Amino acid sequence: MAFEESHAELKEALPRFLRGEASSADVKHASAPLGIYQQRNDLFMTRVRVTGGHLTVRHARALAGIIENHGIGYAHLTTRQDVQLQDVPAEHVLDVVSDCSQHGLHFRGGGGNTFRNVLVSPTSGIGADGVFDVLPYAKSLTDIMFTWDKAFVLPRKIKIGFFASPSEELNAAVQDLGFLAKEVDGKLGFKVYGGGGMGRESAVGVLLFDFLPADQVPRCALAMTELFSDHGNRENRNEARIRFIVKRLGEAGFLQLFNEYFNQLNPEIWDFPAWQLDVSAEVAALPSSVGSAEVCAKWVARAVMPTRFGDDVVSVRVFVPGGNLSAAQLKALADLAEQCGSSFLRLTPTQDVLLPLVRRGSLPQVYSALQAAFPETDVLLDSLVGHLVTCVGSTVCKIGVLDSPAAGCAVAKRLDQLLAERPDLDPAVATQIVDAIRISGCPNTCGAHVVARIGMQGQKTKIDGVTEPVYRVFVRSDDELGLAQPEEDFVKEADLPDKVCQLVLAGLSL
Numbered sequence: 001m002a003f004e005e006s007h008a009e010l011k012e013a014l015p016r017f018l019r020g021e022a023s024s025a026d027v028k029h030a031s032a033p034l035g036i037y038q039q040r041n042d043l044f045m046t047r048v049r050v051t052g053g054h055l056t057v058r059h060a061r062a063l064a065g066i067i068e069n070h071g072i073g074y075a076h077l078t079t080r081q082d083v084q085l086q087d088v089p090a091e092h093v094l095d096v097v098s099d100c101s102q103h104g105l106h107f108r109g110g111g112g113n114t115f116r117n118v119l120v121s122p123t124s125g126i127g128a129d130g131v132f133d134v135l136p137y138a139k140s141l142t143d144i145m146f147t148w149d150k151a152f153v154l155p156r157k158i159k160i161g162f163f164a165s166p167s168e169e170l171n172a173a174v175q176d177l178g179f180l181a182k183e184v185d186g187k188l189g190f191k192v193y194g195g196g197g198m199g200r201e202s203a204v205g206v207l208l209f210d211f212l213p214a215d216q217v218p219r220c221a222l223a224m225t226e227l228f229s230d231h232g233n234r235e236n237r238n239e240a241r242i243r244f245i246v247k248r249l250g251e252a253g254f255l256q257l258f259n260e261y262f263n264q265l266n267p268e269i270w271d272f273p274a275w276q277l278d279v280s281a282e283v284a285a286l287p288s289s290v291g292s293a294e295v296c297a298k299w300v301a302r303a304v305m306p307t308r309f310g311d312d313v314v315s316v317r318v319f320v321p322g323g324n325l326s327a328a329q330l331k332a333l334a335d336l337a338e339q340c341g342s343s344f345l346r347l348t349p350t351q352d353v354l355l356p357l358v359r360r361g362s363l364p365q366v367y368s369a370l371q372a373a374f375p376e377t378d379v380l381l382d383s384l385v386g387h388l389v390t391c392v393g394s395t396v397c398k399i400g401v402l403d404s405p406a407a408g409c410a411v412a413k414r415l416d417q418l419l420a421e422r423p424d425l426d427p428a429v430a431t432q433i434v435d436a437i438r439i440s441g442c443p444n445t446c447g448a449h450v451v452a453r454i455g456m457q458g459q460k461t462k463i464d465g466v467t468e469p470v471y472r473v474f475v476r477s478d479d480e481l482g483l484a485q486p487e488e489d490f491v492k493e494a495d496l497p498d499k500v501c502q503l504v505l506a507g508l509s510l
């Protein structure tokens with residue numbers, strides 16, 4: 001769909017808003033389905049879709065240029081692998097959308113009651129433990145879904161995810177539609193969950209298929225989209241997501257209904273997948289190692305990850321404080337990826353960036369380049385401050401309750417203290433802690449705390465007649481397919497750091 005066509009409503013509403021003839025609510029009606037929202041500080045946030053967090057070097061540079069050209073504050077990496085341009089002046093919003101669209105960066109379905117960005121394992125096609133690369137399926141399905149207008153006028157949002165490794169089954173199970181890679185008798189396909197989700201009444205979804213051949217993915221997605229469109233609750237937004245259909249019908253009833261939709265669709269009409277990425281070709285073309293100097297062992301333990309391409313090729317995780325990047329940092333990462341020989345970056349649900357393919361012998365140069373590009377950033381993860389995953393919290397989010405990044409900062413400082421007191425611990429523990437903790441500023445669960453080993457949800461409650469900021473702490477104690485469970489008592493905001501410290505100490509194998 002052309003820019004003019006897909007953004008017509010916004011092009012009409014925003015100039016009226018700037019002239020004082022339309023309200024914020026009028027603008028929101030037009031902008032929300034594009035993932036464009038007014039922030040608490042009256043500036044705007046524009047959410048760019050990056051399917052599976054696969055950000056090409058070309059797109060990273062384009063975004064950096066757009067940030068510079070339009071006086072935008074910074075780019076924020078989200079837990080669903082989008083890039084949010086934050087603090088966009090209202091008078092620049094249309095130009096930002098136009099510039100992004102010209103570079104092939106899309107907004108449609110960035111927010112509102114639509115088909116949202118597809119989540120993909122950040123190491124898909126690269127990591128040592130993936131069954132196969134699921135990214136081409138996510139990209140192709142996105143292209144197909146964009147042709148179904150029904151997917152953009154749903155009762156509420158639909159979130160779809162593709163996961164490459166068996167260890168990610170819980171992530172698949174908490175999507176509205178989650179695909180977990182599986183190979184049976186040499187045939188590629190997916191274990192499929194439906195009707196899971198996070199937010200109000202978070203739930204693990206229903207197992208729809210133990211094995212769905214890969215070429216049936218679009219049929220499955222269309223069946224779920226049709227079912228949702230027909231049976232989702234359009235009267236009560238709070239009970240509109242697919243998991244509330246499951247709640248209403250029961251698991252067996254939902255499965256039966258889904259199968260009715262699935263079976264009435266022709267199984268042979270799909271041309272899938274059309275999108276390809278040959279990572280192996282990039283690996284073959286990687287430049288030789290630049291040198292063999294010693295590199296900081298602590299950094300290697302924390303940031304360097306194995307790939308499926310043997311000992312000589314690794315991925316490097318760049319820890320991004322708060323998930324926030326300046327234009328210069330985004331450009332520096334694009335340059336570094338390219339110098340390492342790869343054409344893309346991956347954005348992770350932990351709000352970090354992955355340099356996907358790096359020769360092990362080039363690690364000293366990568367380490368130096370990161371230190372030079374991020375002089376104020378803790379490349380070594382020596383401090384956890386800014387690295388615990390939180391949602392944007394109530395200072396930015398209009399419907400938020402508590403300032404979750406501030407809570408994350410306080411918890412991180414306490415954990416820094418803990419790690420300083422325990423130099424005997426493996427340096428990799430710092431990364432494990434970062435990956436174990438998630439904080440949301442309200443029950444909407446944008447920080448995905450219910451799938452964390454230690455999750456926190458902000459709210460306010462009356463204690464002795466006084467309304468106080470408190471956190472509900474959630475703990476997931478084993479690797480079974482279940483959500484983190486809330487502890488009975490609230491924890492006062494001020495007591496949260498010590499509480500998390502106790503939990504980390506109790507389960508340091510995390």
Ligand code: SF4
Pocket residue numbers: 391392393394397398399400401402404440441442443444445446447
């Ligand atoms: S969890 Fe709540 S505070 Fe955080 S971004 Fe979502 S709605 Fe806002």
